Amino acid sequence: MPIPIVSADSHVTEHPDAYVSRVATKFKTRVPHLIYDEKLGDLMMMEGLRKPIALSIASAAGEDPKDLLTKRGEEAKFEVLPKGGWDAESRLAAQERDGISAEILYPTVGMEVCNLGDHELKRVCMDAYNEWLAEFTSSAPTRLFGLGQTPMRDIDESIRDLEKMKAMGMVGVNLPGRPMIEGHDYDSDLYDPFWEACVEHGLPPSFHILTSGDGVAVQNVRGHKLNSFMGIIRANQDIVGMLILGGVFDRNPKLKIVCVEADAGWAPHYMHRMDHGYEYHRYWMRALPLERKPSEYFLDNICLTFQNDRPALDAKERLNLDNLLWANDYPHPDSTWPRSQGIIEEHMAHLTDAERRGVLFENAVELYGLPLH
Numbered sequence: 001m002p003i004p005i006v007s008a009d010s011h012v013t014e015h016p017d018a019y020v021s022r023v024a025t026k027f028k029t030r031v032p033h034l035i036y037d038e039k040l041g042d043l044m045m046m047e048g049l050r051k052p053i054a055l056s057i058a059s060a061a062g063e064d065p066k067d068l069l070t071k072r073g074e075e076a077k078f079e080v081l082p083k084g085g086w087d088a089e090s091r092l093a094a095q096e097r098d099g100i101s102a103e104i105l106y107p108t109v110g111m112e113v114c115n116l117g118d119h120e121l122k123r124v125c126m127d128a129y130n131e132w133l134a135e136f137t138s139s140a141p142t143r144l145f146g147l148g149q150t151p152m153r154d155i156d157e158s159i160r161d162l163e164k165m166k167a168m169g170m171v172g173v174n175l176p177g178r179p180m181i182e183g184h185d186y187d188s189d190l191y192d193p194f195w196e197a198c199v200e201h202g203l204p205p206s207f208h209i210l211t212s213g214d215g216v217a218v219q220n221v222r223g224h225k226l227n228s229f230m231g232i233i234r235a236n237q238d239i240v241g242m243l244i245l246g247g248v249f250d251r252n253p254k255l256k257i258v259c260v261e262a263d264a265g266w267a268p269h270y271m272h273r274m275d276h277g278y279e280y281h282r283y284w285m286r287a288l289p290l291e292r293k294p295s296e297y298f299l300d301n302i303c304l305t306f307q308n309d310r311p312a313l314d315a316k317e318r319l320n321l322d323n324l325l326w327a328n329d330y331p332h333p334d335s336t337w338p339r340s341q342g343i344i345e346e347h348m349a350h351l352t353d354a355e356r357r358g359v360l361f362e363n364a365v366e367l368y369g370l371p372l373h
Contacts, residue, residue: 006364009327010103013085022128041076061335088139114176114211153180177212187246206258233262264304265311268318271295
């Protein structure tokens with residue numbers, strides 16, 4: 001029998017009305033909304049966003065990379081773009097074309113919402129997104145699984161958000177890369193009640209690339225702007241290291257953090273370097289004493305999603321395959337859709353049937369408690 005497949009990192013591309021139709025009048029021009037540019041076509045813009053989001057790029061899965069900049073004007077209007085990002089019927093058809101059984105859904109515009117500095121606006125946007133996403137996933141509850149968002153500006157508020165997400169059918173929570181509580185990063189014990197609530201409600205917390213507010217800006221990159229692509233995983237690595245070296249998993253041993261779309265091939269060396277740093281430098285740098293080696297926390301408490309990362313699979317002996325989750329990143333331009341089956345066959349040929357089933361299906365089902373068999 002073919003192995004069922006869950007993409008552990010796919011995206012919605014929010015409908016242009018997703019935010020504006022769910023907020024008070026005073027916020028309608030501030031939350032994400034549709035604007036039109038004669039050259040670029042339909043864009044999503046919001047207050048505090050440095051550069052609008054091109055819907056044509058956000059919906060470009062399967063397109064030839066050479067053609068990513070060819071859609072202009074009328075060709076890049078919302079009405080004529082692929083609908084899989086916001087229309088459930090089209091989404092299920094896209095799953096079937098790629099041989100995917102179900103998806104864990106992250107936002108597109110909502111990733112930029114994570115980077116907003118305005119506490120109130122962030123709150124309003126995330127509430128609207130959660131409501132829209134719950135409606136979207138409810139049309140296919142065994143194939144579309146959403147992760148809610150919370151601004152992390154107040155611990156008690158975010159715990160209440162978890163309770164709301166659970167009631168709305170969400171299976172996890174997507175967190176901003178940086179919390180909004182001044183002077184307290186995620187390694188502070190201030191967050192321990194929130195981590196405990198995540199475990200209690202079965203809502204694994206995720207950190208997605210480009211949601212830390214300090215993504216590699218093109219203007220600050222040395223050499224060609226394409227070099228910025230190499231740095232977008234750095235913020236996620238910093239979060240992972242901070243949590244491990246900050247003793248978060250000593251205090252919360254059942255907590256699992258999902259590191260999303262930052263690949264996994266780097267992990268063996270990263271674990272080695274953490275162990276080396278802790279052994280050689282923890283005393284003069286006054287590091288927090290840990291109960292275990294840093295690499296042991298990484299292997300037990302950090303889940304990694306990837307979509308096109310052969311080096312990670314080649315290093316399977318140095319990773320915890322139970323915490324490795326395949327994804328197709330649909331409908332973004334970095335997606336393996338609709339070629340996922342061929343890429344899986346090429347990259348996973350050396351995995352056993354049990355290993356392949358875990359990475360493609362069982363790990364996601366267990367982590368998120370999905371009603372799939």
